[in-house]
Amino acid sequence: MRRVLILLAPIAALAAGLAAGLAVARRRLVVVRISGASMLPTYRTGDRVLVRRTTGAGVGRGQVVVLQTLPPGGEWRTGPLPAPGAAMWFIKRAVAVPGDPVPPEVAGRVGASPGDTVPAGRLVVLGDGPVSEDSRVWGYVPFDRVLGVVVRSMSPVRGSGGVAGS
Incomplete structure (x- = not known):
């Protein structure tokens, strides 16, 4: 009986560590399914991506x-973000971060003059x-x-014969 308990202790510790690791990963990583054409040709409807929060x-x-x-109404919310499964999300490419020049195609919308930079706490994103x-x-x-930011695609490479999962 003692030998069995000694063998089970490392297995129980491994299982506890794995469970803790999965809990941390679930807080840090999210899988998002793409819907829409704004990120073509990079991502298509049905593609899935892994996002690091x-x-x-x-x-x-x-x-x-x-x-x-x-x-x-066009006003950004404040406060905590909703849970990933409880809201709709956009996927876009960050084209300018704080301190970068404001891209010309956005300058009119934000009232920027030539030479203005993206302010602190803000991003410019484009599909x-x-x-x-x-x-x-x-x-x-x-x-x-x-x-968060996309760290990798989870969808099969096009032309491989695979089907994107849901």
Whole structure:
């Protein structure tokens, strides 16, 4: 009996460690399913991406971000973000971060003059596709509306014969 308990102790410790690791991963990582054409050709409807949670402060120029949708009325919400499964989210590419020049296609929307830079606490995001609702419509995105950055695609490579999961 003693030998059995000695063998089970490391297994129980391993299981507890694995459970703790999964809990941490679930708080830090989210899987998001793409719907819409704003990120074509990079992502298509049905593609899934793995997102590392961070605020806008953790976003670099060129990274793809997932952010809260702008509510009707056009004013960004404040306060905590909703749970990932409880809201709709946008996926866009960060094209300018604080201190970067304001892109010309957004300057009119945000009232920027030539040479102005993106203010602290804000991002400029654009879709990769030709049709996208993004900073050209909304203006700057507040850091606290960012769910996270895409770390990898979880969908099969096109042409491989695989089917994107739901």
